Amino acid sequence: MKQITKRKMTTGEIRDKFERDDVVERYTNLATGQIAIVDAAVNLEVLTETAKRIVPRARNVLDIGCGAGNYTLKLLSSLPNLNCTLVDLSGKMIKKALERITPVTSGKVLWYQKDIREIELPKNRFDIAMAGAVLHHLRGEEEWNDVFSKVYDSIAPGGCFLISDLITHANQAVEECMWERYEEYIGRIGGPETFSDIEEGIAREDTPRTIAYQLDLLSKVGFKDVDVLHKNILFATFGGVKKG
Ligand SMILES: C[S@@+](CC[C@H](N)C(=O)[O-])C[C@H]1O[C@@H](n2cnc3c(N)ncnc32)[C@H](O)[C@@H]1O
Incomplete structure (x- = not known):
């Protein structure tokens, strides 16, 4: 990742960015996902399909950093009529998610415009918890620990926590290689953002961790069957199960 000395964005600045129309x-296309995310559609598919296989009789889903609701919508296409709990910093994202989700589920839809670090979650409630492209906003170890632990407590026995996110690599040479591959990818898709905009944005906004760090943390807070489901360049989907 580009090394810059500027300070990281505050939570308020991150919220303001995600309030922009x-x-x-950019996060409202279910078919493609956000195209600057490598394999966005594959990650959506793999996360929701595995969630369904792990908890085929799921009733309650938690979508952390729901954005415009892509992960919940995709899940509802194979597990209909779930009760959905949506959490996001951005009111505009939640509004868009509600417009898209409420017509397609007869389940209850609850929403909270809150920081995942601050919200109190019910205990043993959710069959599936999902976090798409959001946990890279967590900063120090304590925040990562607290959020993973809180999500574990909120999941019902037999349920799962699945994450899809920007990741980093432990080895500097590997990290540099992946960034070169990412630059090539961004050039190839020809999206609205240039590579240097994206690189600068990530350096200012995000604090991603390695897959290994997050798998260890999932195990440490109690999850079992911790595994990687998909990885391509700088993006991965992974998670674990809360055993009964
Ligand atoms: C990159 S978007 C991803 C949206 C959606 N999960 C998807 O994959 O399409 C990240 C979302 O997380 C929200 N977000 C960022 N930090 C958050 C936090 N600390 N707590 C709750 N939501 C957060 C943002 O407002 C934004 O809507």
């Missing part, structure tokens, strides 16, 4: 729009 052009940013909401």
